[in-house]
Structure formats: structure tokens, C-alpha cells
Amino acid sequence: SQTIHQWPATLVQPVGSPLSLECTVEGTSNPNLYWYRQAAGRGLQLLFYSVGIGQISSEVPQNLSASRPQDRQFILSSKKLLLSDSGFYLCAWGRDGLSPQHFGDGTRLSIL
Amino acid sequence: TQLLEQSPQFLSIQEGENLTVYCNSSSVFSSLQWYRQEPGEGPVLLVTVVTGGEVKKLKRLTFQFGDARKDSSLHITAAQPGDTGLYLCAGRANAGGTSYGKLTFGQGTILTVHP
Numbered sequence: 001s002q003t004i005h006q007w008p009a010t011l012v013q014p015v016g017s018p019l020s021l022e023c024t025v026e027g028t029s030n031p032n033l034y035w036y037r038q039a040a041g042r043g044l045q046l047l048f049y050s051v052g053i054g055q056i057s058s059e060v061p062q063n064l065s066a067s068r069p070q071d072r073q074f075i076l077s078s079k080k081l082l083l084s085d086s087g088f089y090l091c092a093w094g095r096d097g098l099s100p101q102h103f104g105d106g107t108r109l110s111i112l
Numbered sequence: 113t114q115l116l117e118q119s120p121q122f123l124s125i126q127e128g129e130n131l132t133v134y135c136n137s138s139s140v141f142s143s144l145q146w147y148r149q150e151p152g153e154g155p156v157l158l159v160t161v162v163t164g165g166e167v168k169k170l171k172r173l174t175f176q177f178g179d180a181r182k183d184s185s186l187h188i189t190a191a192q193p194g195d196t197g198l199y200l201c202a203g204r205a206n207a208g209g210t211s212y213g214k215l216t217f218g219q220g221t222i223l224t225v226h227p
């Protein structure tokens with residue numbers, strides 16, 4: 001069966017520090033991968049998606065970037081965090097663009 | 113830009129009551145998914161509906177996709193405290209072009225079922 005892992009579960013970072021959140025998927029190959037941000041337990045905003053290694057599409061202009069160095073690894077990064085980057089970040093995978101998406105347990109990011 | 117309006121935003125009911133959550137849009141979706149999320153966890157997929165007019169049942173939960181594939185509803189019969197959580201609908205744009213695979217999420221319904 002397929003599983004998705006995100007870490008860390010929680011992170012507290014000072015303003016201006018760098019960020020790296022990692023997401024890995026097991027049990028499938030060449031999945032579509034997604035990064036979302038969720039504000040205060042509400043709807044999800046798509047940040048990035050990837051259909052293959054090295055292929056990243058950005059949905060909204062922002063202070064964050066994403067990379068996919070390996071087939072089942074998706075990384076969310078920032079060089080300098082802003083206060084507005086605080087939130088709950090979710091990684092998801094789908095078998096392809098038509099299949100349901102399955103989510104990791106998220107990372108709670110707090111910027112001080 | 114496709115939007116999904118989800119209502120109500122908050123729902124607080126007593127155990128045993130019935131409830132309905134709605135998702136509406138002016139856009140057509142190729143499919144629509146419903147998720148349930150608990151605090152500190154990721155959303156868990158409940159169901160996917162793909163055909164206009166489709167009705168799916170999952171125990172006490174009934175999901176319906178509108179005939180025109182622009183709206184959907186989730187009905188819970190005899191709600192229980194274990195049903196408490198955030199319910200999210202998410203519509204998928206038609207495959208192809210730049211919208212391939214992307215989901216548009218509603219703002220969610222926070223359901224609290226009191227014992």
C-alpha cells in the first residue's frame with residue numbers, strides 16, 4: 001500500500017531563517033505531488049505541484065519554492081521566512097492527474 | 113478561476129440529528145471529492161463522485177453530485193460525536209491544459225456533534 005510521510009510535524013522558526021520541509025511517498029512510482037497551505041483549519045490553497053522529477057509548477061507568487069530531486073521526494077523551501085509564511089503545510093500525492101489526492105499529516109510552521 | 117462555495121461554515125448539533133453540507137460553484141467539475149480532517153492531521157478522502165446525478169453512500173453519509181456537475185452535498189443521518197471534524201469538498205477541473213490534476217477546495221465546514 002502507499003504511504004506519505006511529512007516532517008517535521010511542527011516547526012518554530014525565526015523571521016529571516018531558511019526553511020526546508022520534506023515529503024516522501026512510498027509504494028508508488030511517478031506520482032503527482034502537491035504542496036498546499038491551510039489557514040486556521042479552513043480550505044486548502046495549492047502552492048506547487050509536480051508531475052515528474054525536476055518539474056515544478058507554481059500556483060501563487062510567494063516567498064516559497066519547491067523542488068523534486070527524486071521521483072518520490074518533494075521539498076518545500078524558503079531562503080528567508082516571513083511572518084506571513086506561518087501556517088499548516090500539507091503534502092499530497094495522486095497516482096495521476098485524474099486520481100484522488102491523498103494527504104500527509106502536515107507540518108505546523110510558526111514564525112516568530 | 114474556479115471557486116467552490118461551501119456552506120455552512122460552522123455546524124453545531126446534538127447527537128442523533130441529521131445535517132447537510134453544500135458545495136456550490138458556477139463552474140463544471142469533472143469530479144468532486146469529499147474529505148474529513150481532524151485537528152493536526154491531513155484530510156482523509158471519504159468519497160469521489162464523477163457522474164452528474166450520482167449518489168454514493170458510506171454508512172450514515174450520503175454524497176450527491178449535481179446533475180450539471182456544478183454542486184454537491186453531503187448528508188449525515190443520525191450524527192454521532194465521532195463525526196466531529198472539518199469537512200472539505202474539492203472539485204477537479206476538466207483534465208487537460210493547465211488545469212490538469214488540480215483541485216479547488218471549498219472553505220470547509222466545521223462540524224461539532226455534542227453527546
